Amino acid sequence: MTDTVLETRNLAVTYTGDRRVEAVKGVDLSFPENRLTAIIGPSGCGKSTYLKALDRLHDIQPNVEVTGEVYLRGEPVYDTDVPAPELRRRIGYVPQDPTPLPLSIYENVAYGLRIHDLHDSKDDLDDRVERYLRQVDLWDEVADRLDAPAAGLSTGQIQRLCLARSLAVEPDVLLCDEVTSALDPVSAENVEETLAGLAEEYTIVMVTHSMDQARRLADEVVFLYLGEVVEANDVRSFFENPEHERTKRFISGPGTPDTLGPAGSASEAETKPSDTERDEGASDPPTAE
Numbered sequence: 637m638t639d640t641v642l643e644t645r646n647l648a649v650t651y652t653g654d655r656r657v658e659a660v661k662g663v664d665l666s667f668p669e670n671r672l673t674a675i676i677g678p679s680g681c682g683k684s685t686y687l688k689a690l691d692r693l694h695d696i697q698p699n700v701e702v703t704g705e706v707y708l709r710g711e712p713v714y715d716t717d718v719p720a721p722e723l724r725r726r727i728g729y730v731p732q733d734p735t736p737l738p739l740s741i742y743e744n745v746a747y748g749l750r751i752h753d754l755h756d757s758k759d760d761l762d763d764r765v766e767r768y769l770r771q772v773d774l775w776d777e778v779a780d781r782l783d784a785p786a787a788g789l790s791t792g793q794i795q796r797l798c799l800a801r802s803l804a805v806e807p808d809v810l811l812c813d814e815v816t817s818a819l820d821p822v823s824a825e826n827v828e829e830t831l832a833g834l835a836e837e838y839t840i841v842m843v844t845h846s847m848d849q850a851r852r853l854a855d856e857v858v859f860l861y862l863g864e865v866v867e868a869n870d871v872r873s874f875f876e877n878p879e880h881e882r883t884k885r886f887i888s889g890p891g892t893p894d895t896l897g898p899a900g901s902a903s904e905a906e907t908k909p910s911d912t913e914r915d916e917g918a919s920d921p922p923t924a925e
């Protein structure tokens with residue numbers, strides 16, 4: 637039996653600013669060890685909001701209410717004495733457009749190892765920096781300029797550097813929020829290949845706009861619609877034998893993956909709701925007045 641690394645029970649997130657938006661409405665999900673789970677769904681259905689709640693990233697934002705529970709290996713993520721930096725070490729988060737630290741390439745990876753005291757010696761630190769840069773397929777591209785500013789790397793290289801930075805601190809789970817969608821097709825393909833390699837040995841929860849990418853990378857797929865889980869299943873069952881009519885419509889909707897571009901370059905059209913879904917959405921809005 638596969639262990640559950642991360643789990644949510646009745647997790648709900650509501651934006652309480654000028655307009656009240658129930659973005660996530662009582663989601664129960666569990667994420668199994670060493671599996672890559674892709675969260676898909678139309679634009680605005682709460683994917684990023686849900687992912688951020690797993691890492692308590694709404695804590696630092698005003699006008700956001702989070703209720704329900706998140707458990708990391710059975711321990712509560714909210715309502716705990718564990719300091720936020722330690723929680724965020726264990727639950728790594730890589731956004732769509734990550735910013736490197738204003739430091740060298742080497743120091744971007746070494747930084748977390750230093751602050752979390754995860755090395756024994758300078759040699760050990762060097763080894764770890766190399767190991768994680770290799771793990772994200774970046775070592776060969778940067779080995780001769782480790783002391784150069786990370787800001788000088790391409791966006792695809794920065795994305796892989798930020799993955800290395802998150803992995804270096806030995807997280808229990810890695811959350812990836814559309815990590816290929818801001819990249820050019822070649823960089824997106826490189827990052828996707830990196831993710832495919834990481835999926836062999838890490839627990840990853842990935843939000844993606846691209847159903848094609850979910851098919852290629854995921855072990856498990858979750859379909860979120862208007863803040864609720866419609867269907868969650870292993871990738872084969874999800875795509876080949878969906879249980880719910882809405883899932884069937886979504887995965888066979890306009891802009892199906894096979895008509896779209898290369899890895900990670902899928903346009904938003906790929907996961908936009910069909911006209912029928914949009915109509916249904918209009919009568920079942922994600923907002924609550």
Ligand SMILES: Nc1ncnc2c1ncn2[C@@H]1O[C@H](COP(=O)(O)OP(=O)(O)OP(=O)(O)O)[C@@H](O)[C@H]1O
Pocket residue numbers: 651653657659677678679680681682683684685686845922
């Ligand atoms: N800071 C915010 N304040 C108010 N409403 C917000 C905020 N962030 C998101 N929302 C709303 O919450 C809902 C869910 O947004 P979210 O970004 O989580 O969806 P998503 O599925 O990730 O969308 P996309 O695929 O376009 O990134 C949307 O209606 C959005 O407008």
